[in-house]
Amino acid sequence: MTDPQPPDSPYAPPPSTDAPSGGPAANHPAPYTSAGPAYPSAPPAPPGRTLAIVGLVLAFLVSPVGLILSIVAAVKLGKAGAPKGIAIAGIIVGAIVTIIWTIVIILLVTVFAGLFAMCAELGAGVWEVDGVTYRCGS
Structure with missing residues (x-):
């Protein structure tokens, strides 16, 4: 009986487990050895x-700190040749x-x-000027 597939084929039948000289059958599988990690790192x-x-x-x-860190990250990523989309987003935001915040602070101070x-100018007391009531402390 001839085997229609070559022995190196992945579909070849497994080798016989019978011992060659009539001894007990070798039922122990070969130990698993790996040439490297199962998945690349x-x-x-x-x-x-x-x-x-x-x-x-x-x-x-904390927008000023985030702005500075994003600029530093963009420079580092640019030198490494890596994409810097997240750093650009951090810079813009x-x-x-x-x-x-600068505009809000300027308006509040004003x-x-x-x-x-x-x-x-008015002094201590409750004053009404042009329909606006001012309560000035001592």
């Missing part, structure tokens, strides 16, 4: 990748939020400076 993250993520998160919470100037 992930490539290392480019330098600045984690910094870019931290910068983006901080751009929402950090810049916009920083500008908005309003409170006007209020304090009005109270300094």
